[in-house]
Amino acid sequence: MFEIGSVLFSARQIQSRVRELGEEISRDYAGKELLMVGILKGAAMFMMDLAREIHIPVQMDFMSLSSYGAATESTGTVQTRRDLDADISNRHVLVVEDIVDTGLTLNYLKQSLQLRQPASVKICAFLDKPARRKLELEIEYKGYVVEGDDFLVGYGLDMAEEGRALPYIAAVRR
Numbered sequence: 001m002f003e004i005g006s007v008l009f010s011a012r013q014i015q016s017r018v019r020e021l022g023e024e025i026s027r028d029y030a031g032k033e034l035l036m037v038g039i040l041k042g043a044a045m046f047m048m049d050l051a052r053e054i055h056i057p058v059q060m061d062f063m064s065l066s067s068y069g070a071a072t073e074s075t076g077t078v079q080t081r082r083d084l085d086a087d088i089s090n091r092h093v094l095v096v097e098d099i100v101d102t103g104l105t106l107n108y109l110k111q112s113l114q115l116r117q118p119a120s121v122k123i124c125a126f127l128d129k130p131a132r133r134k135l136e137l138e139i140e141y142k143g144y145v146v147e148g149d150d151f152l153v154g155y156g157l158d159m160a161e162e163g164r165a166l167p168y169i170a171a172v173r174r
């Protein structure tokens, strides 16, 4: 179990930011077909909300990568637990992620998706926590930048599988 500390983003704030992101993405990809790739499980909630705010035709697929498990630190090794169903060659891929911390996960993923020769690969992360970034990573669309290195829960983010369904994002009390 964990104790909830301060709430960083309310459900209402999240909703309005997701709407803005959806509008931006719709504009940028107008006239193109977009394949949204959600990273399970953390990005599932954001992905579904975002998809409803994108006003061009989208297709959706999911990947599952190794995560921290019960720990709160990235191990540095990333493994694919579940790969895409879709062939992404010549397609416009938008990777949808909950949060970027060290950047190791998405850096690995972006490189491995590039090998499949998509038309483009961009990243949309709801949260960007740059304090612990270990490498440079371009994040084309981001919801919010979070200062500090609090461990966050809610809106898909879990603490050892708990707290994902919270409609807001909060820091875990240390």
Ligand code: 5GP
Pocket: 042, 067, 068, 074, 097, 098, 099, 100, 101, 102, 103, 104, 105, 106, 129, 150, 151, 152, 153, 157, 158, 159
């Ligand atoms: P990175 O590889 O960028 O260090 O880590 C990315 C993944 O770590 C995210 O997809 C998420 O699963 C997890 N993560 C990073 N920071 C947090 C956090 O503050 N809270 C939670 N619940 N997960 C986090």
